[in-house]
Amino acid sequence: MATPGEASVNDSHVGKNKQTPGRYWQEPQQVGKNQNKDGEQALKDLQHKEQTTHTTKKRKQEEDRGDGKKFISGKSDPFPGPAPVPADRVQKFKRKDKTKKPGRQQYKLRDVITRSNNSSEIAQNQAAQFDLLLPEEAGFLEGDEDEDTCMISQEDIAEAVDITSGAKYFNLKLSQFGPYRLDYSKTGRHLLLGGRRGHIACLDWQSKQLMCEINVMESINDVKWLHSESMYAVAQKKWLYIYDSSGIELHCIRKFNDVLRMQFLPYHFLLATASATSFLQYLDVTVGKEVAAICTKTGRLDVMCQNPQNAIIHLGHPNGTVTLWSPNQKEALIKMLCHQGGVRSVTVDKTGTYMVTSGMDKKLKVYDIRAFKPLKSYFLPAGASCLSLSQRGLLSAATGDVVQVYKDVWSTPVTKPYMAHRVRGTAWGLHFCPFEDVLGVGHGDGFTSMLIPGAGEPNFDGLDSNPYRSAKQRQEWEVKALLEKIQPELINLDPAELGRVDRATFEQRHQDRVQALGYDPLAKEKFVPKYKKKGRSSAGAVERRKKQVAHEDQRDEIRKTVEDKIKMEKERKDTEKQKVALHSQKSALDRFNK
Amino acid sequence: MAKVSKKKVSKKSLKKSSEVTGNNEAVATNMIYDDDEKEDDLDGADVDVSGEEDEDGEDERKRQKLLEAISGLGGKRKKTLGERSEAAVQMCEFTVTSKGDGEKIDLSDLIETIEKTPSVPAKAKKQLKTLQRNTKTVECPLSKQENERIQRDVSFQKAATEVSRWKSIITQNRKAEQLVFPLNQEPSGPKPIDRVVTGWKAQTPLEQEIFALLSANKQPINDPILTPFEEASVRAMSLEEAKIRRAELQKARALQSYYESKARREKKIKSKKYHKVQNKVKRKEFLKEFDEMVKMNPAAALEELNKMELARMQERMSLKHQNSGKWAKSKAIMAKYDLEARTAIQQQLKVNKDLTQNLVSSLKEEEEEEEEEEPGTEVLPDFVNDAKQPLDSSNPWMSGKLSEDPTEKEMSETRGVTVEEPITVAHTAEEEEEEGDTEKTEEEALLREFDSRRKLRWAQEADPAAVMSVDDDNDEDDGVIVADSKPSAEEADASDGEEEGLSEFTSLFRGIVDGCREGKAGSDTSAQLNEGLVRIKGVGDMELLPLTNEKAPVEPQHPPASENLPSATKKAEKNRKRKKGIELKDVLTKCTKVIKVPVTPTVEDSEDAEDKVDQMGLIKEAFAGDDVVSDFLKDKKKQENAGKPKVVDMTLPGWGEWGGIGLNPSRRKRRRFRIKTTPPAPRKDVHLPSVIISEKRNSSISFHQVNSLPFPFDTHAQFESTICSPVGRTWNTEQTVKKITKPKVTTQLGAIIEPMAQEELLKNKKQMTVRNNSTVDSLKRKH
Incomplete structure (x- = not known):
């Protein structure tokens, strides 16, 4: 688990990857070992190389000495230069490939490119060096010999781990108000529970402190935290409501009716809702305006998820298709046929690489959504009603009242779950808690918080989502996040598209402009003849006037072109003259030349 | 007066x-x-x-x-x-x-008198004489304007040289990443003590004298450890050592030259026989060495093996020693009549065979056998071990397997003889038949050669392929059997029960060690089943789908033992061609893995979904897979058609010919006035049968994009790469952000920024010279 206090626990089941952090002096030794391993001939070559490198190094040191960086004592630094960083770690932070430099003639371009190459390299190296500051490692569950990890019960785990982690396994028995949906806030600190029969509770789940508890006296379809733990949205029977953390109703948004599912896009401050009337709507929560309303024309929308990488909304449909939507386009960006029956649940992993779907045909499929290609297909005997992916790629699937967690669904073919747990009543909502090894399950009989070792990201970004932040820090974060809010127009299937040059043709761009402005800015205004009295506005006269104007225009144009031509000609002649003057040397006798 | x-x-x-x-x-x-x-x-x-x-x-x-x-x-x-x-x-x-x-008055006329008069000094006379000899006329003075122009030119050049001295410094400043004004201020803050000490210079006369003395005696000034003399003495080698070293070097050089000359001589020898013998000897030696190496240094041996494998791969990839070259073709024609040509071709084929033989596998197998013999290790089936060869799983081309085509062809060939039997049997039968043939023409011999080669490959392929059939792989162009096992899964997909059965079969398949052969045979039969499947071409055919699906398992393939081979092969080839395209059905029904759940759900799934799944959904579930696919295909077709440009018909009825009711313009005319637009670029989802990608342009983002390439850049890629790495604090460390985003010009508050002085120039020059000198010094030091 992510907490550092957990390291002291010595248990067979739950542990940590014991891996001493890499030191920079480790690599040279390894290199030396490799050399020893090589064949004789290779060794010779290497020795030769080594010699050369040795000499070059010496040379370098000498040069350094020449610069006057030597110590008075005559000692030289045994570890000169900055500490080397392992290549694989540097590779991890690679942002771009090196651009090829142009020739020396284009020195400006060359400068720009070298500068950008250098800066990216610096950034990469720095980031790799600072990676040292992320000390936490993910936990894992390991069974004894001939023991399946999926047979280990939650109680065992809770007993084995330390007290704080053990306290994270708990049940809330709320049998009165029906199956519960749930949502964790972005920091993973707060939990929002919404019972089907109108019960809403939000609590700081780690301290089990109840923030508010209300009953809206209406059926509840979905609940969702907004950008912070101070506000949440509730999709009730008819309208969409927004409450604050003390349970006060802030808004009732009548524009959003019959909402079934919601997703909040945290960096865009958009609340996306999918309704029973097959509308996909986007609400900008900063200004309270509807950004886009898209009629998907695909019936009831009760399967929804977002791609955290590019803020694209995925919708699942009863005809086995999954569609991808952005607020900028009225039709689906992508429509893929995933199942032969209806789609029951969709989820996308944190990196935006994989999509996992489950359908009525009792299958669980893994797709690569960069290429829209199926990767793996599994058959679940009972089918999965809810899916959820954790930050580190664990997949939880609920089949009836059993919650199963799978590891590495996309890379290796899985035959049995990593963990399994039976809850009371059918599971209704599943969510992994961010930055914690916890899976929250909302079911018919309340809420269960399960311990799933290795689920959460152990290292959090304190400036982005800090689970331990104070009220002041939250306020500051809110301001910053609002300043860095991404406009909904920038939602695109490929987020890197913004960094590319728009290569659309001029006409295409002009068309876009016309569409945006509502008129053609380049169009010439049409001549409308003035009405004249005394019979001078007869049809013939008007026509004549029109013709006259058209004729004038034409003449103007011709004149202009002719002038241009003359000008060009003149310029050409001038340049020629100058050339001639430059070429021929004048002599006194030239004046007699005719 | x-x-x-x-x-x-x-x-x-x-x-x-x-x-x-x-x-x-x-x-x-x-x-x-x-x-x-x-x-x-x-x-x-x-x-x-x-x-x-x-x-x-x-x-x-x-x-x-x-x-x-x-x-x-x-x-x-x-x-x-x-x-x-x-x-x-x-x-x-x-x-x-x-x-x-x-x-004209000549100078000589004037001078004559001087000759006569003695009073004129000799010097003057001489001068006058030289003057006389000089016949050139003095040019007339330039006009005022020209004179002025020249003066202007000269002064301009002077000024230009004066100004151009600044050029380097100016370009340097322009290119500089950051300029801090006022220029050349001393960096504030404490300096490192070393720099202070080494940078210190003697100023007072006493100090100067002392330092002069020190330097004259070559005493260390800054570094108190060793004097230059001492260093030099340390550096120097003893005489004997130097002599020995020199002798060694001489000897080595001589040896090298001998060796080189010998090699050159040998290279020049044109005799083929000589080279042949030489090569043979070399090969033998190499083999011996290799054997030793295997014992002594297995790592190096493995490397050698890898090299050989690489050579083999190259050989396989290239068309060398195949019978496809010009020479080989001509020889093949001649082979009928010419014994030499025949032998030549056979020789070449032999070479190819030798080169393409998989040496590694044999060795590895040996190793594996050894491993297996060791007690304590797990007993694993052979083919599992084979599958672990990294070559197999990664790339089918590298594994020395045959591509689809030849085998399929072969299969079609073999079908002529025995269809129902497994292929291995078929092969043996074929071989027997061929052996039985007493009257063999020469062509047949050649053909047989090819066949045997093919078989060899096939045999190589067989083992890994068997494993491949178990793996669920994504590659469409994997081995034949993989492709064939898919349809079998497809059939199973029609009903879930069947599917489970199949998966059980596959698991069994994996478990059985000895029954590997039978399993393969089974998969082969399924492959042949596949040949009979009717492929869906369009929407219209989709209605036939369930029917054909049902039929497929029932209906056997082509009539067996039919003698009209050509037609059969043709059909087979056609099927194969069609199979190469990705089929939606295949994509949807990838072989699935059954996950065994230890805890079975007690609550039925349908209960909780009572209100979620409405009537329509229930029906959909009941008829799962029936119309979903066809609906989707229809939708896709519609989208494709919408994207296609329409043909514009510009014919005017009655123009140039009779018009009226019941009279259509002639076809020629219609064809002439039909405007066809160019076909659009292929859709993005051409190769993705189960995906519809919208072709609409997203114009909302284009307002924020850069429209045209900015100045110094040549290509889009250059520009894009310069802006692709992030700059902000969210993605970079603080230090980096500061470094990346530092302003081009910074000025110190309150400091007077004066224009560059002449000293700046001198300093720059001095720096340059100093740098040059230092490099020279360092070079000297090195030598």
């Missing part, structure tokens, strides 16, 4: 000289003389009068003058005209011309 007398004397002398020089001169002098006289007259007449008596030959003229003077005294002053005193043939309007008209 004294003045006048002096003049007279000069006049006299002049007269004398004029007499000597000759006529021309005389005239000139006379003229001067006259002028003088006139002046005199103007000065005062009485003076002239008094001096008249002295003159002898010119009374007449004098008198005239006198008269003139007298007349001039009286009234107004008259302008006197110059008078001609001498008669000449040719007369000029303005002056008196010389006797020889148009003749």
